Amino acid sequence: MYRLLPILLAGLLLAPSALADRRQAGDGSLVVSDASARSIVLKGNGLVFGHIQQGTLTVQSYSAADTNAPQISGAVPRIVGNTVVYAGSDIRFLLPNGRYSLRIDGTGIDISAVGRGSIVAAGLGTIFDGTLSVNNGKPQALGVVTASATFNGASNVPAATAASVAGKDKAQDRSQDRGH
Numbered sequence: 001m002y003r004l005l006p007i008l009l010a011g012l013l014l015a016p017s018a019l020a021d022r023r024q025a026g027d028g029s030l031v032v033s034d035a036s037a038r039s040i041v042l043k044g045n046g047l048v049f050g051h052i053q054q055g056t057l058t059v060q061s062y063s064a065a066d067t068n069a070p071q072i073s074g075a076v077p078r079i080v081g082n083t084v085v086y087a088g089s090d091i092r093f094l095l096p097n098g099r100y101s102l103r104i105d106g107t108g109i110d111i112s113a114v115g116r117g118s119i120v121a122a123g124l125g126t127i128f129d130g131t132l133s134v135n136n137g138k139p140q141a142l143g144v145v146t147a148s149a150t151f152n153g154a155s156n157v158p159a160a161t162a163a164s165v166a167g168k169d170k171a172q173d174r175s176q177d178r179g180h
Contacts, residue, residue, distance in 0.1 A: 027115050028135040028151035035109040035130030035142055039122050042102045044151070046115015049094040055106010056087040061099070068096040113151065122146040 027046060042048065045065075052074075060083050062070060071094040075086035086093075095102075104111070109130065123129025125144035133139040134151040 026153040028153050030111065030113040030117065030119060030149075030151040031131075031133045031139075032109060032111040032119070032121070032142075033131045033133075033139065034128075035111075035121070035132075036107045036124045036126050037105055037109055037121055037129065037142065038124055039120075040102075040104040040109065040111070041120045042104065042111065042113070042117065043100070043119075044113060044115050044117020045099045046113060046117070047095070047097055048100060048102070048111065048113040048115075050092070050104075050109065050111035052089075052091040052093075052104060052106050053108020054089045055091070055104065055109065056085060057091055057093055058103040059084045059086075060101040060103060062095055062101075064096075064098040066097050070095045116152045118148065118150045120146060120148045 030042075030044075030048075032040065032050070057072070057075070058080075059070075059072075064070070072086055072091070073093075074091035075088035078085045078087075107124075119132065119134075121132060121142055123142040123144055129142040129144075131139035132142055132147060132149060134149045135153070140147065
Protein backbone atom coordinates (compact mmCIF):
# COMPACT_ATOMS: atom_id res chain seq x y z
CA MET A 1 0.00 0.00 0.00
CA TYR A 2 2.74 2.47 0.95
CA ARG A 3 4.66 1.67 -2.25
CA LEU A 4 1.60 2.64 -4.28
CA LEU A 5 1.18 6.01 -2.53
CA PRO A 6 4.13 7.82 -4.25
CA ILE A 7 2.86 6.64 -7.64
CA LEU A 8 -0.66 7.90 -6.89
CA LEU A 9 0.64 11.24 -5.62
CA ALA A 10 2.80 11.67 -8.72
CA GLY A 11 -0.23 10.92 -10.87
CA LEU A 12 -2.32 13.49 -9.01
CA LEU A 13 0.36 16.14 -9.35
CA LEU A 14 0.83 15.50 -13.08
CA ALA A 15 -2.86 15.14 -13.88
CA PRO A 16 -3.61 18.72 -14.99
CA SER A 17 -0.85 18.60 -17.60
CA ALA A 18 -1.68 15.02 -18.61
CA LEU A 19 -5.28 16.01 -19.18
CA ALA A 20 -4.38 19.07 -21.26
CA ASP A 21 -6.14 17.63 -24.30
CA ARG A 22 -9.46 17.88 -22.38
CA ARG A 23 -8.83 21.53 -21.52
CA GLN A 24 -10.63 24.33 -23.27
CA ALA A 25 -9.52 27.92 -23.75
CA GLY A 26 -9.84 29.70 -20.43
CA ASP A 27 -9.48 26.54 -18.32
CA GLY A 28 -7.26 26.56 -15.28
CA SER A 29 -5.96 23.97 -12.86
CA LEU A 30 -6.09 23.21 -9.17
CA VAL A 31 -3.84 20.89 -7.15
CA VAL A 32 -4.28 20.18 -3.43
CA SER A 33 -1.54 17.94 -2.01
CA ASP A 34 -1.42 15.98 1.23
CA ALA A 35 -3.97 18.21 2.93
CA SER A 36 -5.30 17.85 6.46
CA ALA A 37 -8.40 19.98 6.43
CA ARG A 38 -11.36 20.74 8.62
CA SER A 39 -13.08 22.01 5.48
CA ILE A 40 -12.44 22.28 1.76
CA VAL A 41 -15.29 23.67 -0.31
CA LEU A 42 -14.75 23.24 -4.03
CA LYS A 43 -17.12 24.61 -6.67
CA GLY A 44 -16.45 24.46 -10.37
CA ASN A 45 -17.09 23.31 -13.87
CA GLY A 46 -14.87 20.69 -15.50
CA LEU A 47 -13.02 17.59 -14.35
CA VAL A 48 -12.15 16.89 -10.70
CA PHE A 49 -10.68 13.81 -9.05
CA GLY A 50 -8.90 12.92 -5.86
CA HIS A 51 -8.21 10.72 -2.89
CA ILE A 52 -9.05 11.05 0.81
CA GLN A 53 -6.99 8.88 3.14
CA GLN A 54 -9.47 9.35 6.01
CA GLY A 55 -12.46 11.68 6.01
CA THR A 56 -15.65 12.72 4.30
CA LEU A 57 -16.64 13.71 0.76
CA THR A 58 -19.97 15.48 0.54
CA VAL A 59 -21.37 15.95 -2.96
CA GLN A 60 -23.59 19.00 -2.56
CA SER A 61 -24.45 19.06 -6.25
CA TYR A 62 -23.27 17.58 -9.54
CA SER A 63 -24.64 18.13 -13.03
CA ALA A 64 -22.95 16.03 -15.72
CA ALA A 65 -21.98 17.71 -18.99
CA ASP A 66 -21.79 14.42 -20.87
CA THR A 67 -22.65 10.73 -20.49
CA ASN A 68 -19.60 9.80 -18.38
CA ALA A 69 -20.74 8.82 -14.89
CA PRO A 70 -18.98 9.92 -11.68
CA GLN A 71 -16.93 7.22 -9.98
CA ILE A 72 -16.58 7.13 -6.19
CA SER A 73 -15.11 4.19 -4.29
CA GLY A 74 -14.09 3.39 -0.75
CA ALA A 75 -17.30 4.37 1.03
CA VAL A 76 -21.00 3.63 0.91
CA PRO A 77 -23.10 6.66 -0.06
CA ARG A 78 -25.60 8.11 2.41
CA ILE A 79 -28.23 10.61 1.36
CA VAL A 80 -28.44 13.46 3.87
CA GLY A 81 -31.00 16.07 2.82
CA ASN A 82 -30.07 17.17 -0.71
CA THR A 83 -26.48 15.89 -0.49
CA VAL A 84 -24.70 12.55 -0.86
CA VAL A 85 -22.11 11.83 1.84
CA TYR A 86 -19.21 9.36 1.58
CA ALA A 87 -17.31 8.81 4.84
CA GLY A 88 -14.47 6.42 5.59
CA SER A 89 -10.92 5.68 4.56
CA ASP A 90 -9.25 5.37 1.16
CA ILE A 91 -12.02 7.22 -0.69
CA ARG A 92 -11.31 7.85 -4.38
CA PHE A 93 -13.45 10.04 -6.58
CA LEU A 94 -13.70 11.12 -10.21
CA LEU A 95 -16.29 13.56 -11.52
CA PRO A 96 -15.38 13.49 -15.21
CA ASN A 97 -17.05 16.55 -16.68
CA GLY A 98 -19.73 18.82 -15.31
CA ARG A 99 -20.70 21.41 -12.75
CA TYR A 100 -19.98 20.40 -9.15
CA SER A 101 -20.07 21.58 -5.57
CA LEU A 102 -18.10 19.47 -3.07
CA ARG A 103 -17.19 19.67 0.61
CA ILE A 104 -14.24 17.61 1.83
CA ASP A 105 -12.71 17.17 5.26
CA GLY A 106 -10.17 14.79 6.72
CA THR A 107 -6.52 13.84 6.27
CA GLY A 108 -4.37 12.74 3.36
CA ILE A 109 -6.45 14.73 0.86
CA ASP A 110 -5.21 15.04 -2.72
CA ILE A 111 -7.32 16.82 -5.34
CA SER A 112 -6.72 17.74 -8.98
CA ALA A 113 -9.11 19.74 -11.13
CA VAL A 114 -9.09 21.15 -14.65
CA GLY A 115 -11.66 23.76 -15.67
CA ARG A 116 -12.94 26.80 -13.84
CA GLY A 117 -13.87 27.14 -10.23
CA SER A 118 -13.10 28.26 -6.72
CA ILE A 119 -11.82 26.71 -3.52
CA VAL A 120 -12.09 27.75 0.11
CA ALA A 121 -9.91 25.66 2.45
CA ALA A 122 -9.07 25.63 6.16
CA GLY A 123 -6.45 23.29 7.59
CA LEU A 124 -6.48 21.56 10.94
CA GLY A 125 -3.65 23.71 12.30
CA THR A 126 -1.04 20.96 12.31
CA ILE A 127 2.64 21.54 11.50
CA PHE A 128 1.97 20.67 7.84
CA ASP A 129 -1.60 20.90 6.56
CA GLY A 130 -0.64 20.38 2.91
CA THR A 131 -0.46 22.73 -0.06
CA LEU A 132 -2.74 24.40 -2.59
CA SER A 133 -1.75 25.53 -6.08
CA VAL A 134 -3.87 27.13 -8.81
CA ASN A 135 -3.14 27.68 -12.50
CA ASN A 136 0.32 26.06 -12.26
CA GLY A 137 1.37 28.64 -9.66
CA LYS A 138 3.66 28.20 -6.70
CA PRO A 139 2.19 25.86 -4.03
CA GLN A 140 0.93 27.71 -0.95
CA ALA A 141 0.82 26.12 2.51
CA LEU A 142 -2.61 25.50 3.99
CA GLY A 143 -3.13 26.47 7.60
CA VAL A 144 -5.71 27.14 10.25
CA VAL A 145 -6.54 30.48 8.55
CA THR A 146 -9.02 30.03 5.73
CA ALA A 147 -7.50 30.33 2.25
CA SER A 148 -9.45 30.94 -0.95
CA ALA A 149 -8.48 30.89 -4.61
CA THR A 150 -9.97 30.86 -8.08
CA PHE A 151 -8.71 28.62 -10.84
CA ASN A 152 -9.24 29.60 -14.46
CA GLY A 153 -7.07 30.25 -17.48
CA ALA A 154 -6.56 33.95 -16.79
CA SER A 155 -3.18 33.82 -15.03
CA ASN A 156 -1.52 33.11 -11.70
CA VAL A 157 -2.66 36.54 -10.46
CA PRO A 158 -5.10 36.40 -7.50
CA ALA A 159 -8.74 36.95 -8.48
CA ALA A 160 -9.04 40.49 -7.04
CA THR A 161 -5.83 41.61 -8.75
CA ALA A 162 -6.83 39.98 -12.05
CA ALA A 163 -10.14 41.91 -11.99
CA SER A 164 -8.42 45.24 -11.37
CA VAL A 165 -5.85 44.55 -14.11
CA ALA A 166 -8.67 43.66 -16.53
CA GLY A 167 -10.46 46.92 -15.62
CA LYS A 168 -7.30 48.97 -16.32
CA ASP A 169 -6.85 47.21 -19.68
CA LYS A 170 -10.43 48.04 -20.67
CA ALA A 171 -9.95 51.68 -19.64
CA GLN A 172 -6.76 51.88 -21.73
CA ASP A 173 -8.57 50.33 -24.73
CA ARG A 174 -11.39 52.91 -24.44
CA SER A 175 -8.85 55.71 -24.16
CA GLN A 176 -7.05 54.52 -27.31
CA ASP A 177 -10.37 54.24 -29.18
CA ARG A 178 -11.08 57.91 -28.42
CA GLY A 179 -7.62 58.93 -29.64
CA HIS A 180 -6.14 59.78 -26.22
